Amino acid sequence: MIAPLKDSSIVMTTTLTVTTSTTQYPVIVGAGVLATLGDRLTELGLRGTLWLVADEHLAAVAEQTTTMLQAAGYRVHTITVPSGETSKSFTELHRLYDWMIENGIERRDAVLALGGGVIGDLAGFAAATILRGVALVQLPSTLLAMVDAAVGGKTGINHPLGKNLIGAFHQPRLVLADTNLLATLPPRELRAGWAEVIKHGVIRDASLFTALEDLAATRGWNAAHPAGWNAADAELTTYLTEIIARAVAVKVAVVSNDEFERGERITLNYGHTIGHAIEQLLGYRLLHGECVAIGMDAAARIAVALGLCPPALVERQRALLAAYGLTVTIPDETDHTAILRLITRDKKVQAGKVRWVLPTTIGQVVVRSDVPIEVIEQVLSSSAG
Numbered sequence: 281m282i283a284p285l286k287d288s289s290i291v292m293t294t295t296l297t298v299t300t301s302t303t304q305y306p307v308i309v310g311a312g313v314l315a316t317l318g319d320r321l322t323e324l325g326l327r328g329t330l331w332l333v334a335d336e337h338l339a340a341v342a343e344q345t346t347t348m349l350q351a352a353g354y355r356v357h358t359i360t361v362p363s364g365e366t367s368k369s370f371t372e373l374h375r376l377y378d379w380m381i382e383n384g385i386e387r388r389d390a391v392l393a394l395g396g397g398v399i400g401d402l403a404g405f406a407a408a409t410i411l412r413g414v415a416l417v418q419l420p421s422t423l424l425a426m427v428d429a430a431v432g433g434k435t436g437i438n439h440p441l442g443k444n445l446i447g448a449f450h451q452p453r454l455v456l457a458d459t460n461l462l463a464t465l466p467p468r469e470l471r472a473g474w475a476e477v478i479k480h481g482v483i484r485d486a487s488l489f490t491a492l493e494d495l496a497a498t499r500g501w502n503a504a505h506p507a508g509w510n511a512a513d514a515e516l517t518t519y520l521t522e523i524i525a526r527a528v529a530v531k532v533a534v535v536s537n538d539e540f541e542r543g544e545r546i547t548l549n550y551g552h553t554i555g556h557a558i559e560q561l562l563g564y565r566l567l568h569g570e571c572v573a574i575g576m577d578a579a580a581r582i583a584v585a586l587g588l589c590p591p592a593l594v595e596r597q598r599a600l601l602a603a604y605g606l607t608v609t610i611p612d613e614t615d616h617t618a619i620l621r622l623i624t625r626d627k628k629v630q631a632g633k634v635r636w637v638l639p640t641t642i643g644q645v646v647v648r649s650d651v652p653i654e655v656i657e658q659v660l661s662s663s664a665g
């Protein structure tokens with residue numbers, strides 16, 4: 281278990297490093313770290329104009345950040361982007377290109393993405409492609425973006441025919457995850473983010489999973505979650521920030537081992553095979569993390585059916601997901617045949633084979649392409665009640 285800090289007034293900062301064959305960059309997690317942005321950019325040698333792309337819900341933070349960076353001597357252009365998945369579009373991308381080109385962007389400049397995964401993906405893709413690529417800094421503001429989307433260099437937009445179909449790998453120069461930003465995040469978005477944190481525990485870090493269990497059992501987090509991030513409880517905030525840093529460390533380790541998804545990176549897809557299909561079938565009525573929670577439960581039950589893990593794993597995972605406000609029941613209106621059809625069309629299918637990420641124990645998964653269709657059908661029709 282992670283020991284609680286003695287002095288909760290100390291702002292904990294964790295610095296991790298992504299190291300790939302092509303690059304290296306820091307990922308910094310802490311409460312209040314956004315205030316250090318100017319100094320960190322200077323340390324990285326980023327001295328050109330800054331192009332701050334912010335989610336409209338973070339307009340006030342963007343304004344403060346702009347003022348702070350200007351005081352540090354930077355020239356800053358700021359633009360806000362409408363909130364929501366529909367902004368990962370050619371239209372919004374085009375608007376960013378116009379703004380950058382009309383205002384004279386240069387190769388030495390940097391794009392700063394302030395927002396959730398939508399802004400990170402959109403601004404990241406603009407940075408990857410404008411002038412054949414300029415520096416990118418990720419300033420994630422959702423739990424999902426902190427522990428997943430902002431780290432690893434996947435950027436992109438949606439095509440009318442499918443999500444994330446247009447994109448590029450473009451690693452950021454810096455990721456600064458300020459957990460204070462979570463104070464304004466809607467509780468439902470926060471819960472969806474916890475699904476990804478729990479996922480990271482299952483795929484690679486049993487002690488993270490246990491820390492989440494301990495927290496739910498002993499620190500009243502279970503009772504607190506409907507209210508969202510409790511910024512007034514400094515000790516809890518510090519503790520959660522430490523847990524988030526652990527979850528980020530899983531992503532950092534995975535992408536450091538496998539930058540271009542040729543091996544281990546597929547394990548981050550745990551819960552996503554069925555999760556994605558449900559997300560799509562329900563017309564995005566459920567959040568991504570909510571669908572991942574359902575998909576994790578289904579994947580664990582597939583693992584049990586194949587004799588890869590004991591049924592107790594399913595129960596333990598279910599209990600933890602429930603403690604963080606996540607349900608695992610496949611919604612009644614979801615057509616199982618349609619789920620199966622979508623699964624085989626998923627982007628991650630290789631040579632016609634669906635690659636399932638399945639747990640063997642908490643903290644370890646295997647990738648299997650030989651799951652019989654009958655097992656999947658059986659798991660879908662015996663969804664948790």
Ligand SMILES: NC(=O)c1ccc[n+]([C@@H]2O[C@H](COP(=O)([O-])OP(=O)(O)OC[C@H]3O[C@@H](n4cnc5c(N)ncnc54)[C@H](O)[C@@H]3O)[C@@H](O)[C@H]2O)c1
Pocket residue numbers: 335336337338363364365368395396397398399401421422423424425428429430431432433434435444461462463464465466469568
């Ligand atoms: N690049 C990757 O590796 C990767 C990985 C996972 C997901 N993604 C992408 O990430 C996207 C989902 O990201 P998300 O869950 O962060 O969603 P999001 O970016 O849509 O943000 C969720 C909502 O929270 C609001 N918001 C964000 N930060 C806030 C804050 N601090 N206070 C108040 N409101 C805030 C946003 O306006 C939005 O309404 C998807 O497009 C997905 O494809 C990318």
